[in-house]
Amino acid sequence: MFRKHTRRAAKAAFAISFGVALLIGLAACGGGGGGGKKTTSTAAAKGPKPAITVGTKNFAEEFILGQLYGQALAAKGFKVTYKNNIGSSEVIDTAFKSGKINVYPEYTGVIALDLAKVKAPKSAAATYQAAKTFEQQKRGATLLKPTPFFDSDTFTMLTSTAKKDGLKTMSDLSKLKSFSYAALPECDQRITCILGMKTIYHLKNIKFVPLGNVSVYTLLDQGKATGGDGFSTDPLQLDPKYTTLTDDKHIFGFQNVAPVVNESLLKGGNGTLLADTLNAVSAKLSLPAMQAMNKAYYVNKQTPKQIAAKFLKANGLAG
Amino acid sequence: MVASTFVDAFRFMPNHVSLLLEKTGETAELAFAALAIGLLIALPLGLWLGHRHRGLVLALGVSSLGRALPSVVLIGLGIGILGVGFWNNTVALVVLAIPPILTNAYFAVEGVDRDAVEAARGMGLSELQILTRVELPLGLPLLLAGLRIAAVFVIATATIAGLFGGGGLGDIMARQVTYGLSGVFAAAFWVAALALLAAAAIGLGQRAASRRMAPRT
Amino acid sequence: MTGWLVAKGGGPVIPDFGQPSACLKRNGWFCTDWLTKHWGDTLQPALVQHIQLTLIAVGIGFAISFLLALVGFRWRLFDGPLGGFTDLLYAIPSIALFQLLVPLTGVTVTTVEIALVSYTLFILYRTMIAGLRAVPDEVLESARGMGLTRLQTFFRVELPLAAPAILAGLRIATVATISIATVAAFLIDDGLGAPIFAAIETPDLFKTELLATGGLAILLALVADALLAALQRALTPWNRLR
Numbered sequence: 001m002f003r004k005h006t007r008r009a010a011k012a013a014f015a016i017s018f019g020v021a022l023l024i025g026l027a028a029c030g031g032g033g034g035g036g037k038k039t040t041s042t043a044a045a046k047g048p049k050p051a052i053t054v055g056t057k058n059f060a061e062e063f064i065l066g067q068l069y070g071q072a073l074a075a076k077g078f079k080v081t082y083k084n085n086i087g088s089s090e091v092i093d094t095a096f097k098s099g100k101i102n103v104y105p106e107y108t109g110v111i112a113l114d115l116a117k118v119k120a121p122k123s124a125a126a127t128y129q130a131a132k133t134f135e136q137q138k139r140g141a142t143l144l145k146p147t148p149f150f151d152s153d154t155f156t157m158l159t160s161t162a163k164k165d166g167l168k169t170m171s172d173l174s175k176l177k178s179f180s181y182a183a184l185p186e187c188d189q190r191i192t193c194i195l196g197m198k199t200i201y202h203l204k205n206i207k208f209v210p211l212g213n214v215s216v217y218t219l220l221d222q223g224k225a226t227g228g229d230g231f232s233t234d235p236l237q238l239d240p241k242y243t244t245l246t247d248d249k250h251i252f253g254f255q256n257v258a259p260v261v262n263e264s265l266l267k268g269g270n271g272t273l274l275a276d277t278l279n280a281v282s283a284k285l286s287l288p289a290m291q292a293m294n295k296a297y298y299v300n301k302q303t304p305k306q307i308a309a310k311f312l313k314a315n316g317l318a319g
Numbered sequence: 320m321v322a323s324t325f326v327d328a329f330r331f332m333p334n335h336v337s338l339l340l341e342k343t344g345e346t347a348e349l350a351f352a353a354l355a356i357g358l359l360i361a362l363p364l365g366l367w368l369g370h371r372h373r374g375l376v377l378a379l380g381v382s383s384l385g386r387a388l389p390s391v392v393l394i395g396l397g398i399g400i401l402g403v404g405f406w407n408n409t410v411a412l413v414v415l416a417i418p419p420i421l422t423n424a425y426f427a428v429e430g431v432d433r434d435a436v437e438a439a440r441g442m443g444l445s446e447l448q449i450l451t452r453v454e455l456p457l458g459l460p461l462l463l464a465g466l467r468i469a470a471v472f473v474i475a476t477a478t479i480a481g482l483f484g485g486g487g488l489g490d491i492m493a494r495q496v497t498y499g500l501s502g503v504f505a506a507a508f509w510v511a512a513l514a515l516l517a518a519a520a521i522g523l524g525q526r527a528a529s530r531r532m533a534p535r536t
Numbered sequence: 537m538t539g540w541l542v543a544k545g546g547g548p549v550i551p552d553f554g555q556p557s558a559c560l561k562r563n564g565w566f567c568t569d570w571l572t573k574h575w576g577d578t579l580q581p582a583l584v585q586h587i588q589l590t591l592i593a594v595g596i597g598f599a600i601s602f603l604l605a606l607v608g609f610r611w612r613l614f615d616g617p618l619g620g621f622t623d624l625l626y627a628i629p630s631i632a633l634f635q636l637l638v639p640l641t642g643v644t645v646t647t648v649e650i651a652l653v654s655y656t657l658f659i660l661y662r663t664m665i666a667g668l669r670a671v672p673d674e675v676l677e678s679a680r681g682m683g684l685t686r687l688q689t690f691f692r693v694e695l696p697l698a699a700p701a702i703l704a705g706l707r708i709a710t711v712a713t714i715s716i717a718t719v720a721a722f723l724i725d726d727g728l729g730a731p732i733f734a735a736i737e738t739p740d741l742f743k744t745e746l747l748a749t750g751g752l753a754i755l756l757a758l759v760a761d762a763l764l765a766a767l768q769r770a771l772t773p774w775n776r777l778r
Contacts, residue, residue, distance in 0.1 A: 083643075084725050085725055086643070087496075088496060090496065091496070095643075100642070100643075185493075185494045185496045185497050186496045186497075188497070189496075189497075209484075210490070210494060210497070211484075212481065212482055212483050212484040212485070212490070212493060213482055213483050213484075213733055213736055213737050214398065214403055214483055214484050214736060214737065215737055215738060215739040215740070215741075216739075217739035217740065218398075218403065218739055218740055218741065219403060219484075221740065222402045222403055222404070224403055224404070224484075236739055284547075284548035285548070286547055286548055288550060289548045289550050292550050292553060293553075295553070296553035296554075298738065298739065299556050299560075299561075300553055300554060300555070300556045300560070301556065301560055301570055301574075301742065301745075302553065303574070303577055303578065305577070306577070307553065310551045310553065311548075311550075311551060313551070314548075314549045314550070314551035315548055315549050324636065324639075383711075383758070383761050384758070386708065386711045386712060386715070386757070386761070387711055387714070387715065387754050387757030387758050387761060388715070388754060388757075389714070389715040389716075389718040389719075389729075389750070389753050389754070389757075390715070390718075390719075391718045391719055391721075391729060391732055391733075391750075392718065392732060392746075392749075392750035392753055392754065395732055395735065395736045395741070395746050395750060396746065396747070396750065398736060398741055399741045399743055399746060475627075475629055478629040478631060478632075479629075479630075479631065479719060481631075482631065482719075482722060483736065489629070489631065492629060492631045492632050492635070493631060493722075495635055500635060500636070500639075503631075503632050503635050503636070504632065504636065506632065507628050507629055507632035507633075507636075510627075510629050510632075511627040511628065511629075514627060515627070
């Protein structure tokens with residue numbers, strides 16, 4: 001009796017091990033090695049198109065932009081894969097340099113001021129030029145045409161707090177003995193952020209509250225920071241509960257978006273198609289359009305994929 | 320690559336002693352609060368249930384359930400209900416600390432030799448006296464084993480709170496942009512050290528408790 | 537600011553993205569409209585990815601632990617170092633381990649899997665060794681007395697008797713892996729952790745997404761635990777206690 005059980009148990013133990021090994025094999029095959037988000041290309045008869053890997057930074061607007069550019073390319077027959085939520089500008093720049101991605105949307109001011117670290121250009125056009133030169137010379141990349149809309153960092157506060165302390169511009173912050181500012185971790189090293197507040201605004205006693213996967217607006221609501229880095233296209237910017245201090249010394253720069261594209265993608269027969277497709281998308285990204293899309297994400301809780309698809313379709317860019 | 324990070328981590332440590340101490344203090348504070356509250360809730364309950372030999376299903380069920388609760392989910396729920404801060408992380412960690420304490424308290428008392436308990440009852444001791452003077456001392460090693468598991472688990476999980484504004488060594492680990500990979504490694508080291516320290520301290524208590532029990536028979 | 541770039545063919549058509557439901561507007565905990573609309577594109581894929589992550593990690597972890605346990609059991613000399621090695625792996629917090637592996641295996645599922653496997657090693661190696669060691673000497677004596685060889689003794693006596701402990705360890709390792717895999721969203725966009733992180737990062741926390749996804753993770757763990765417990769009971773009827 002005992003023997004029967006032990007033999008059964010032994011067989012079962014092995015069955016489990018082999019079964020699990022089999023499952024691994026199936027799962028690995030079924031998952032296609034990774035579970036990344038993939039899209040399939042439509043049938044294309046225009047010669048070999050380069051494979052596109054679109055990267056996005058770690059916030060919603062980037063996800064939407066990535067989908068906009070990626071889906072437009074896919075509609076034209078390119079094979080597109082996505083690497084979403086890679087990280088900050090510094091991190092995605094590294095990923096681009098190492099070839100892990102070959103297209104990503106970036107903000108011209110961030111490229112010029114935080115990556116290239118040039119002296120602050122005085123206009124949006126100058127910022128774009130500085131960024132374009134940097135990408136060309138230092139990254140072997142082409143910066144395609146910029147979008148009409150811009151999205152810069154801000155000094156957002158609760159309106160009640162701003163009124164109480166009589167703050168209208170960022171220079172007014174010198175009135176306060178000390179204050180805290182909540183932003184993504186890379187902020188305290190950026191001239192477009194806390195570093196700029198210290199060196200250009202000459203503000204002292206700034207306590208940096210690094211955003212740990214919690215929204216700026218949540219922290220402001222709970223009184224965990226005096227001010228925070230809300231993005232200018234966030235839907236809550238239009239909410240009277242929040243107000244932004246005027247960036248009178250313009251540390252936040254000019255921040256239009258432009259796709260950073262690996263030069264090699266633009267060579268060959270499909271280069272013009274690729275550039276034209278992306279430029280066509282950029283041209284349609286006005287401030288109201290981007291605000292509407294951000295609202296669809298944050299308020300309507302739609303996915304970036306759905307939002308981008310709807311927008312491209314409405315503008316005849318969905319192929 | 321790993322080797323160079325290893326070396327860099329040890330160069331990071333002497334340069335950032337005050338930072339590391341401050342962050343370790345935050346983690347320790349969080350872990351301590353969670354364990355204290357967890358003990359307060361789970362210990363009496365586990366001891367009493369074990370004494371009455373009731374609630375085996377509860378003890379086992381809580382143990383199974385506790386393992387099934389991802390810390391990320393608990394911390395998130397904590398933020399949703401209590402807001403960002405010390406308490407949402409503490410509550411999450413308390414929930415995770417309770418199962419091992421409860422289960423081990425239960426089995427520590429429940430497993431005590433029935434004869435010893437009967438003898439004590441025969442001598443006229445009250446139920447509470449039996450629990451405190453007979454069952455608890457005999458069950459102390461197992462109880463402390465549960466506390467040790469809870470302590471290591473809570474300290475390791477407290478680092479995840481650092482991802483969500485909880486501070487502590489987890490904060491360093493979540494900010495490679497600021498502290499570099501060497502900083503991340505250094506913080507991980509200190510977390511492991513803190514956990515080992517706590518485990519060793521409780522382990523000493525365990526050994527002392529077992530040694531005291533041995534000659535009694 | 538919109539003037540300096542001339543849009544080709546006029547301004548964009550901004551489609552109507554609709555209005556959020558009343559439930560979403562007040563950020564309720566259980567907005568069924570969102571749940572039904574986004575089961576297919578958010579919740580279900582995340583669940584499937586999570587199951588995949590877990591199966592691969594536990595499968596590989598089980599295989600490696602088994603081999604290591606065989607070594608550690610057969611040659612006691614190796615048991616100490618192997619045990620210490622698996623202890624060390626577990627002591628490294630998941631966030632740190634993920635980042636440490638990135639220079640080696642990139643920001644990929646592979647990195648996450650390596651970390652998850654490391655954590656299962658800690659649980660499985662020790663329980664397997666303990667299970668094998670727990671076989672009473674008398675049983676081994678009688679097996680030897682019956683003329684079984686070392687190999688036969690192992691496969692026909694020790695292994696089956698250790699099966700309950702091994703299965704118990706597998707159960708704990710599986711549940712632990714499901715739980716730790718939620719942290720993987722720190723690195724990659726896969727698994728149930730991704731919607732959880734996204735929900736927490738939304739202003740004022742997206743409560744429905746958090747509860748639904750968190751609930752799925754907990755449910756998955758409980759189901760896995762129950763299935764393995766049933767398996768344990770079915771295979772070891774003489775060992776009903778756990």
